[in-house]
Amino acid sequence: MKRFIDLSLAILIALLFLIPMILIxxxxxxxSSGQAIYWSKRxxxxxxxxxxxxxxxxxxxxPVVATHLIKNIDEYYSPIGSFLRRTSLDELPQxxxxxKGDMSIVGPRPALFNQDDLIQLRKEKGIMKLLPGITGWAQVNGRDDLSIPEKVYYDKEYLxxxxxxxDLKIIFLTIFKVIKSSNISH
Structure with a gap:
């Protein structure tokens, strides 16, 4: 059932946002130079x-690290990068x-391949049994303001x-948080 809902929502979102995605x-x-899409190992x-x-x-x-680890992050943003992050529009290609089946609409946000501390804690809690999501319980409870143990706490609670x-509650909370640009620090 979850896969059917994921596919239905993904098709609807892709159709609704096709023109904005092309414009972005x-x-x-x-x-800026380079490709419009960045492929991140997750x-x-x-x-x-x-x-x-x-x-x-x-x-x-x-640098290929979590953005909260980069000093002077503003120096690395492309001309419209900060806007895309602040509005979460950078997430649309997901x-x-x-x-494709690599992600769900709702689930724990996929860790970067080099976030060993997050990966290890999630492994200990069995969270790797979940398909990662575009949004999740941790995102609506603090997003960038959460420490890694706090993120894993919310991921485990979701599990x-x-x-x-x-999932519906998380989707509606996500829409509200994105409109308000809540808990986005970079």
């Missing part, structure tokens, strides 16, 4: 590595990862409580 890709290409279901697409928000040759009703 063009803006990225017009304002840890997915059963700790398998997959390539997750995002609109590129950073300049070419930026719809195609949902269609224990997952249901259609809980």
């Amino acid at each position: 890709a063009l803006l990225i290409r017009l304002t 840890v997915g279901y059963n700790n398998n590595i997959f390539n997750m697409p995002k609109f590129r928000t950073m300049r070419i040759n930026s 719809i195609f990862s949902v269609l 224990d409580k997952k249901s259609f009703k809980f």
Whole structure:
């Protein structure tokens, strides 16, 4: 049932946002060198590595680490990168990862391949049994403001409580948080 809902929502979102995604890709290409899509190595279901697409928000040759670890992050943003991050528009291409089956609409955010501390804690809690999501319980409870142990706490809570009703709650909270640009620090 979850896969059917994921596919239905992903198709709807892809259709609704097709024109904006094309415009964003063009803006990225017009304002900075490099591809419009950045492929990020992420840890997915059963700790398998997959390539997750995002609109590129950073300049070419930026460090490949979690952005909260980069000092002077503003120096690395592309001309429209900060705006894309603040509005979460950089996440739109992940719809195609949902269609492919690498991600779900709701689940724990996929860790970067080099976030060993997050990966290890999730492994200890069994969270790797979940398909990663575009949004999740941790995102609506603090997103960038959460420490790694706090993120894993919310991921485990999601694992224990997952249901259609809980996913709907997370989706609606996500829409509200994105509109308010809540808990986005970079």
